[in-house]
Amino acid sequence: MPGATRSEPDRLMGMAPFAAIVRLAAPTTIVMVVAAVSNVVYTYFVSRLGVEAIGAVSLVFPVSILAITTMVGGIGAGASSAMARALGAERQSAAAALAGQALVLSGVIGLAFGLGMQVAAPPLFRLMGASGAVHASASRFARVLFGGAVITFVGGMLDSVMRGEGNVRVPAIWSTTSLVLQMACTPLFMFTFHWGLVGAALAMLTCQLIATVPRALWVLGGRALVRPAFRLPRFTLAPVREILRVGVPAALSMSITNVGLMALTAVVTRLGDADLAAFGLGTRLDFLLMSFAYGVGAAVLTLVGMATGARRQDRVRAFVTRASAIAAVLLAVPGLLFCWRPALWFGLFTDDPGIHAVGAQYFRMIGPSYPFLGVSMVIGFAFQGLGRATIPLAWMFLRVVGVLAAAITCTRGLGLGERAVFTSIGVGNVASAVAMVALFLVTERRLRVAAPAPLVAGELASTGIP
Numbered sequence: 182m183p184g185a186t187r188s189e190p191d192r193l194m195g196m197a198p199f200a201a202i203v204r205l206a207a208p209t210t211i212v213m214v215v216a217a218v219s220n221v222v223y224t225y226f227v228s229r230l231g232v233e234a235i236g237a238v239s240l241v242f243p244v245s246i247l248a249i250t251t252m253v254g255g256i257g258a259g260a261s262s263a264m265a266r267a268l269g270a271e272r273q274s275a276a277a278a279l280a281g282q283a284l285v286l287s288g289v290i291g292l293a294f295g296l297g298m299q300v301a302a303p304p305l306f307r308l309m310g311a312s313g314a315v316h317a318s319a320s321r322f323a324r325v326l327f328g329g330a331v332i333t334f335v336g337g338m339l340d341s342v343m344r345g346e347g348n349v350r351v352p353a354i355w356s357t358t359s360l361v362l363q364m365a366c367t368p369l370f371m372f373t374f375h376w377g378l379v380g381a382a383l384a385m386l387t388c389q390l391i392a393t394v395p396r397a398l399w400v401l402g403g404r405a406l407v408r409p410a411f412r413l414p415r416f417t418l419a420p421v422r423e424i425l426r427v428g429v430p431a432a433l434s435m436s437i438t439n440v441g442l443m444a445l446t447a448v449v450t451r452l453g454d455a456d457l458a459a460f461g462l463g464t465r466l467d468f469l470l471m472s473f474a475y476g477v478g479a480a481v482l483t484l485v486g487m488a489t490g491a492r493r494q495d496r497v498r499a500f501v502t503r504a505s506a507i508a509a510v511l512l513a514v515p516g517l518l519f520c521w522r523p524a525l526w527f528g529l530f531t532d533d534p535g536i537h538a539v540g541a542q543y544f545r546m547i548g549p550s551y552p553f554l555g556v557s558m559v560i561g562f563a564f565q566g567l568g569r570a571t572i573p574l575a576w577m578f579l580r581v582v583g584v585l586a587a588a589i590t591c592t593r594g595l596g597l598g599e600r601a602v603f604t605s606i607g608v609g610n611v612a613s614a615v616a617m618v619a620l621f622l623v624t625e626r627r628l629r630v631a632a633p634a635p636l637v638a639g640e641l642a643s644t645g646i647p
Contacts, residue, residue, distance in 0.1 A: 193347055193484060194269075194491060198499040202480050202507065208353035209344075210476035210511075212360070217469040219360040221529065224465060226367050227381060228530040232458060234378055235530070237318035239461025240306050243446055245326065246468060247439035248294060251432040252334045254475070256286065257341030258565050259428020261479075262486045263420075264345030264407065266568065269490020273407060275420070280342045280400070280409035282421040287338035291331030298327035309443060310450035322378045329386035336393035339400050344483055346406040351399055359392035430570035434561065434577045441581035448588050448602060455535030456599050459527070462536070463543040466526055467551075470515055474508040474555040478562035485566025494629045501563045501621065508555035516551030519544045539599055546603035550610035557610070560617040569624060576616055584609040 193201045227238050260283035267276040302323040306316050336359075340352035363385055370380030370387075399405060442464060449460040481504045488496040519526055527540040561573045584605050591601035 194487060194493060194496065198496065199503050201484055202477065202500060202504050205344075205347065205349050205480035205483055206477045206504075206507070208349045209479050210473055212353045212356045213469075213472035213476050215357050215360045216472055219364050220465065220469055222364045223367055223381065223385075224462070224530060226371055227378065230371075230378060232454065232531070232533070233314050233318060235458050235461065236311075236315040236454060237322055237378065239457055239464075240309055240311050240315070240319040240446070241323045241326065242461060242465060243439055243442040244305070244323065247436060247443070248327065248330060249333065249337070250435040250439060252287065252290060253337035253341065254435050255432025256283075256290070256424065256428040257337055258431045258482060258562070259424040259426070259570075260338065261341045261345035261482055262427045262565050262568060263423045264342065265347075265483045265486025265566065266490035268346055268407075269487035269493075274410070276346070276407045277410040278413055278420040279424060280345075280407050281411040281413075282418070283342060283424055284335065284338055284400075284409055285411070286421055286424065287334045288331055291334035294334075295328050295330040298330070299324055302327070309447045318378055322382055325379050326382035326385065329382075329389075332386055332390050332393060336389055336396060339393065339396040342400055342407070342409065343396075343405060344479060345486070347483055347487070348405065349480075351396065351405075355392040355396050359388045362388035362391060427565055427568055427570045430574040431561075431565050434570070434574040437574075437577050437581050441585055444585050445588060445602065445606070448585075448592055449599065452592070452599055453535075455533065456539050458531070458533070459536045459539035459543060460599070462527060462530060463540060463547070466519070467547070470512055470551060471554065471558060473511045474558040477504050477508045477511070477555075478559045480504065481559055482562040482566040485563050486568075489567055489628075494625075497563070497567070497628075498625055501559065501625075504563075505556045505559045505618075508559045509552040512551040512555040516548040520548030542600050543603050546600065547607045547610070550607040553614035554610045556614045557617045560614075560621045563621060564624070567624070567628065572620055572624060573617065576613070576620060580609055580613050580616075583612075 193204070196204065224238070227234050260279060263279045264276045267273075267279060303316070303320045306319045306323070311319055340356065343349070343352050366384040366388055367381055370376050370384040371378070372380075374380055376383065400409060446457070446460065446464075450457045481500055484500045485497050488494070488500065523541040523544040524537060526544075527537050531537075561577075564570055564573045587605040587609075588602045591597040591605065595601070
């Protein structure tokens with residue numbers, strides 16, 4: 182079966198870099214467009230419950246993003262990277278072992294996180310500055326949403342396993358199905374069944390579960406390139422160590438980003454309810470737009486991983502430069518549009534003049550920096566594909582600490598308002614892109630000279646996995 186195993190990696194490595202990126206990025210990006218529409222619809226229905234509900238979801242949103250990006254973008258990225266490098270090196274048995282342990286790991290983490298948030302949600306939101314009805318609504322919403330985290334995490338890991346082997350079509354089909362179902366079920370659960378904000382969480386989990394079943398049947402039923410191996414010739418945790426070697430730094434990097442967002446949310450919360458609502462709606466659009474860069478970045482992770490496994494360093498820079506250009510263009514257009522007309526976004530959810538005034542400042546300070554943030558994301562994924570996730574982790578820590586320190590100094594020390602906070606974020610985005618590009622060029626040049634053997638092969642070879 183070597184020919185079947187190598188068919189997709191060979192096809193991707195033989196294509197022009199731009200074509201290979203588009204082949205892998207287009208389905209995921211289409212899903213992200215649907216996700217953007219779904220999130221707008223979701224936020225719209227929540228906004229019908231009033232400013233209190235918007236505030237509650239604004240508090241839960243960064244925690245939710247932290248959990249999902251840590252698992253899917255962190256541990257899931259580690260699994261995709263390790264599998265791509267294994268397949269690039271023609272080690273299908275190693276890829277199967279990686280897939281099996283990745284799925285078990287996602288289930289364990291999902292259960293632990295869901296149980297932990299039942300206790301941690303109320304004190305966490307109180308620490309973020311919430312009180313009264315907003316605090317109660319946020320706690321109730323979070324307990325339901327995170328109670329089903331195992332569904333979200335396992336579904337995301339199934340997608341990561343498939344992306345690692347170059348299959349983006351099946352994840353795209355079922356992700357789109359889930360999102361479309363959510364748009365239909367959210368108003369049904371919220372208003373027809375009179376479940377309110379809790380209904381929004383239940384609708385999301387129900388639709389995710391429906392779409393996870395066919396993913397599992399595809400991967401576990403032998404239709405994928407790699408069938409996960411849950412029982413190995415001899416017991417070893419080498420596959421999970423290889424996943425975590427990239428996944429933990431990637432997860433920490435995303436966790437630091439989202440903890441920084443939570444801290445910034447706490448800073449803005451103390452400026453007033455209108456500031457919190459505007460910041461929450463603004464960051465929601467940020468993450469919708471960044472999801473487009475995620476589609477390109479996920480493609481780069483797989484391609485760079487396969488090229489690294491096959492020792493094709495000549496392909497790495499070509500993939501990264503073209504993907505960075507695509508991400509910058511994708512984000513520049515909406516960034517400039519909402520900078521010019523911020524009401525196009527905020528007007529979808531509220532007529533409150535205070536929210537609109539703060540929101541206008543948000544987009545005018547941050548909107549022009551969106552292309553730079555997109556480039557940073559692509560470079561971060563490229564580092565993961567190389568198996569060098571600690572480098573962007575170190576820079577991300579410095580960036581988040583710097584932006585947060587500037588925001589706190591401006592608001593508490595100098596008595597400035599939201600404009601200073603938003604300016605700090607925008608400057609941080611630009612500085613991040615410049616630093617990440619410089620770090621990647623240095624790292625890639627060193628790897629090109631050294632041309633090391635794929636790490637995943639050496640790590641798993643000692644375990645008896647062929």
